[in-house]
Amino acid sequence: MPLTGAVDCDVHPLTPVPADLVPYMDAYWRDTLEVRGLDFWETIAYPANAPLTIRADWRALKPRADASPDAMAATLLDRHGFAHAIVNCLFPLQSFRDANLGAAFARACNDWLADTWLSRDARLRGAVVLPVQSVEMSVEEIERRAADPRFVQVLLQVMGDQPLGKPQFWPIYAAAEKHGFAVAIHAGSSYHHPVTGSGWPTHYIEDYAAQAAGFHTQLGSLISEGVFVKYPKLKVVLSESGVSWLPSYLWRLSKFWRGIRNEVPWIDRDPLHYVRENVRLTLQPFDVPDDAATVARVMDQLGSDDLILFSTDFPHWQFDGDAMLPKGLSAAQTRKILIDNPRATYARLA
């Protein structure tokens, strides 16, 4: 299946270090970073040398495949003829406890992304990283980027201080809806809480596995709190979620809703409805065995061919070679996933 014209809805640049971001900060923050020795800031997500963080063959390239727009294009966009790629920067500014610091890094990350990636390749689109420590500052950042059409979504992490459906976050959704930004919720944690409800797991594998549970929580929160009732045009993109967790979670959520919907009386329709209307999922990683029959059954369980947006999750190691599409998708499904669904989701993707 040719990938020409595809919109890759989740790619990652090599994560910047503070030195990359300093040129985009004002004098106060440049001084602060120097005085306080804030010359690195990392979390335990995506350990630099872990196999998942960048595919071995892409790591071996000189420069490595995620190091620049040119390197990425050679590996991905030029090679396969993608129309666009949406660049999600994973600098872990959400893990700062200080909202001012978070906002300074968010501004710098977004400027850095525009300058060093979006300006270098006209096919690239960007995500506005939000300093979620402060809803007010997040809204300011959305307003600041609204005039730049290259930014097509805002970016939140799947694990933060609070579930994202809570009303305190709604000004973010109001601003996103107003300006036509999709809201991407991406794998990742601020690590302000343990990644599981039972504390810190020992291994990185468990941490990454737990990210999928984070998506259960956020989807349940967004639906139950009534975000989609209040913002019916909002598009939420669950990025790097694993995908196959969704059907059974919705079966549960629907069943509980039928039993106890008196608790959330504003939800007057089956939760499935809101997923169909407002929620999309990026393709990779696609947690399904590598056989066409099982893929077909999972696609059927998803219940709609409109839900999945093509993504490679470049440079994370989610597939080998060029096998970025699951086996067994029909031509019609493939076309929707590669092109139609992303274009229907991203209002700003002109």
Added chain:
Amino acid sequence: MTLDAPTRDTDAHSDENAAVVKPNRLAIIDGDVHTAPSSLSELAPFLERRWLQHMQTYGSRKRHGSNYEPYPKAAPRAMRRDAWPDDGGLPGSSLELLRTQHLDHYGVEVGIMGPLGLSGQGEINLDLSAALATAINEWQRDVMATPEPRLKASIVVPFEDAAASVREIERLGADRRFAQVFMLTRSMDPLGARRYWPIYEAAQAYDLPVGFHVFGAGGHPYTGTGWPSYYIEEGAGHSTSCQTVVTSLVMEGVFERFPKLRTVMIEGGFGWLPALTWRLDKLFERMRDEVPHLQRRPSEMIREHIWLTTQPMEEPVARAHLNETMEWIGWDKLLFASDYPHWDFDDPFRAFPANVGDSRKRQILTTNGKAVYRLG
């Protein structure tokens, strides 16, 4: 607003329905029956005086800071409205009502008790936790399982204290009135962590399965992103706590270390297991050098060591989706559970999609349970 479960149950008690149910009666093994003493005073005969006084003076203090549960329930005490005994006690406290309303009515051959309230699990004070666990175990044995052999007790363990848990398993493990070791899915550390291993070692030694029931007070927010607002989120999200347990047991190598261990995930449904298994296999393939103690793929360990009770049975719009999900898990791995007397009770004659078929239904209702619990 009318709730689903009581309505369904009212139907089940009509004469018309009873006539339909009885001729088809199967020998049901019910993996989750919630019996409970009505009050601390009912537990008092089994509780050391020192801890009775402590409870009367300071009360229960659990790691979520609530005197009850973090979320108000959908019904009083989360109970079926028809399950309150006439004597004013709690649902699950009256053996007589339990017999007529559940064991006799549905033909339950064995019900595995899963005590939740005054059971000590989640208590901050570990000595209190152990004392209450001992008391509830003796209450189950003497008040329930001895007069009613269809009821099997669980060995409730104060699992944050492995040494005390092992003592409890060693004290009661040879008694066939006990059918499993009973833990909760929310814990201070993910439950595959090394400090819980003595519990699994003791359970394996006594050939007892370890049941992990949803809920618990581990001292953390219920999710990796903090506390949700609503009971509906808590309910739907129980499956995520089950996923933490399975992931941790597998990745820590518990099943490599204790190759005969049987574990049962209780009251978290089951539909979530295939996606988790696929995810773990893929991550294992990519990063097995992080877990070199594992000799086998996660899917193999899950297939061999993990069973799941069915309640609350997932309800997809297309019932075929449930069948294929059960197929992915394995028809021999699912155990029926009713969750009696809670509001989200699954009726053994109504919970299954029609197209599961009689032989597979029999596996889930009867055969699998007999294989997992020590019922021979």
